[in-house]
Amino acid sequence: MSDFTQRFIFDDTDVRGELVTLGDSYQHVLAKHPYPEPVAQLLGELLAAAALLVGTLKFDGLLVLQARSSGAVPLLMVECSSERQVRGIARYHAEQIADGAGLAELMPEGMLTVTIDPRAGQRYQGIVALDGINLSACLTNYFANSEQLPTRFWLYADGRRARGLLLQALPPDRLKDAEARAANWQHLTTLADTLTAEELLGLDNLTVLHRLYHEEAVRLFDPLGLEFRCSCNRQRSANALVSLGQQDAERLLEEHGGSVEIDCQFCNQRYRFDKTDVAQLFAGGGSSAPSSTRH
Known part of the structure; x- marks a missing residue:
């Protein structure tokens, strides 16, 4: 599969993780519009984020990530269904986009809205400012501000592939002591911070996990496929x-x-x-x- 997520857990601690790879579906999205490279990268990161977030949810419906700003990219919008079908779009002003521009330059005064729209039950919506150094930091802030389980993101895209890594703390089970839990979380996320874009975009999941956590007891589960699918009709x-x-x-x-x-x-x-x-x-x-x- 060129498009899938793959979950893993640390057997001795209360932390889970997930990796996502988007190839064909990312290319389907980019083929619909002539996106400049910085926009294509940002859209790929948001697609990867949506796929990772769906893996943290138990619901039947649609997850929507919508980012708006006053800048060169006024809109980014990505959807991922519980059936693991993704689509996305960006609106941009080409004349305002410089090579190598990042989130702050492309989306000043930006806000990210996270919408969970189940087919049955109550709709949920959360909002976070796009004031982090990148989308990974903004989504990490979203989980911190909403008082959910501690969660970290690492997101990269290069116009060919979009990749992402998520780590999430679980409720106390194996580690009951608060200080031990905090130290373990710090240890695992610090190791993940050493992962470069080139490594995540170029290596398979087993190699990534071995490089980061070869001294940890990590259990990797079977991959779950993703695909591009538009819900229009x-x-x-x-x-x-x-x-x-x-x-x-x-x-x-x-x-x-x-x-x-x-x-x-x-x-x-x-x-x-x-x-x-x-x-x-x-x-x-x-x-x-x-x-x-x-x-």
Whole structure:
């Protein structure tokens, strides 16, 4: 598999970890828009973060990471479903992007919103400022500020692969003493801090874990696959037209010469509706297929 997460645990301590590799799905996202290199890297890091976060959750639904700013990249948005399907998009001002620009330059005054949207149950949303040196630091701050389990991220992307490492402290079990737990957490995260972008992007998971934790008892679990998949469809596009109301939808048809095309921003798929389609929608006939008047 070119796209997967792989969980590991430290048998003698109360810490778990997860590694993510995104290849094909990352390339699918980048192929939809001509992203400058700094934007492609930032988007890859956010994709890796979403895949890691889904692994920490037990839910049936959708995780959305949405970053907004007043700078060269006003929007980054990534989704990962509980079925482990990912998609993402960025909005940017090309003329404002310098080679090698980082998070602070690309997204000043930025805010990251984390949304957990289960199919059943209550929606959860948390917000953190993008004031860290990189996305890894910002997500670490999010967990610290929300008083959740101590969690650290290491995220890298280079336009070809996106990789990530997560460490998370678990509730006390093997280590009951608070000082011993803190010391162990400090030890494991300090070792992870020595991992370079080149190592994480270029090495397989077994080699990464051996380099970092060859003196620890680490158990690595089977990988779980990920894939690019866009959730857009004709029915959702039709619902957007219906939400306008019949009068406004018909006016839109007139303004566009008798047909309306709705584009998916994530995958560039186009859904076309003509007068017959729109009439069918407001007559309650649904939108399962384009009308027979299509040329």
